[in-house]
Amino acid sequence: MARKSEEERRRDLIAATIREIGASGTLNVTTSQIAKSAGVSPGLAFHYFHDKDTLFLAAMRSILSEYKADVTHALAGARTPEDRVNAIVQASFGMGSFRREAISAWVNFYALALRSEEARRLLYLYQRRLHSNLVFALRPRIAERAPDVARRIGGLIDGLYLRYALDTKMLRPREEAVGEVDGSEGAQHVLRAIAAECTEVHENDDISMADADPAPMAPLAGPQE
């Protein structure tokens, strides 16, 4: 056998893919660019990933599992339900998610979901996990209202993420001085919204009784792949 293990090479290529998507802000990245950034020849990318879309989907899985790891880590030290909510929100707006690379990847993956079944599936997986985590964290406070509220909070997280992520971009035309990007304001907003939802007197109940958590799975219990 030669130089590096398959696993290592795949990791390198995926990392390079994310790096290049981050640098260009597009999925219009040539395999040559990616290969060069990974320090290999263009042909090798096709050896390990059959085509470009496969490489993109692998990159997407990587971003998703990185986010999952962030959440899991943040959740590890949380004991109270409040802590749990905080952990989820902090992870979503933390440094990890606000790197230029991650932002670029997320936004472009949303667009990819329009034409790729698999991308859509992965995005859906992310949403289900987020929802599940939120329900688990919110149930002690608001019981059966949790699924309904969680759906809104999930949407709010995505929406505010998008806004602050693009705002960030707006303020940094050149990519110097990166790093201190900040999602904490977004996090604050989410926590406020949760406070509001938990305080409300609820005359009108669930919008969708249909999916009121049929199998209340533990947070992050789903298989990654």
Next chain:
Amino acid sequence: MARKSEEERRRDLIAATIREIGASGTLNVTTSQIAKSAGVSPGLAFHYFHDKDTLFLAAMRSILSEYKADVTHALAGARTPEDRVNAIVQASFGMGSFRREAISAWVNFYALALRSEEARRLLYLYQRRLHSNLVFALRPRIAERAPDVARRIGGLIDGLYLRYALDTKMLRPREEAVGEVDGSEGAQHVLRAIAAECTEVHENDDISMADADPAPMAPLAGPQE
């Protein structure tokens, strides 16, 4: 002069651009495709729009002003503040915004904003208008808390739009049976969130006093272009 007026041609080409973006789900659409769809030769697209990015930005402006028109129209019949809030939400989740074309355009424009200053500016313009409208509609109910709440509601609208728009896509692999796509569940969620925010007792106030509506402009007062 020949066949059609400049304005008409531009309109045709912009419409064709949106149509093609909608059909493909990408900005990777050739000028030939667009031209063909508009019933003209490829060269003409470059005559009226200097290059492809210009055409995309024109398409984005078109989508934005269409949305603006929807909101304005919905707002026209609204007399009470409640009506105003409803109008904004209904427009955001209405038929106009949930056409395949519109969804595809919006999502791809978010991605475009990562690399185009101008796209970012346009998106920012949209956000400011939405915020402004929300503040105007919410102020009677919650006074000085309006700007803060409006920021969250704006984010929530974007986030839920994205979710339901992509869900929609998920359920319709083939583009037959389109049309009856539905954003009303998203709208319901937004109204719930607003109810929750308006009910809350507010111990802790604005997250950002800085921009507490320095010039309380009327809704949709800003110049379109």
Next chain:
DNA sequence: CGTCATTAATTGACTCGTCAATCAATAACT
């Protein structure tokens, strides 16, 4: 310990198609 055969990773030149943008020619109008 060498040396050579075997196996597998890695290369990069190449193919074939595609596409943005141009421009000289033409058609439609006044």
Next chain:
DNA sequence: AGTTATTGATTGACGAGTCAATTAATGACG
């Protein structure tokens, strides 16, 4: 006749994916 929209063939560049050749490792055998 003169003006202006419109055409579509063309160019030049570029990029995805292929493949035959090359290089590095492993180990078998002396």
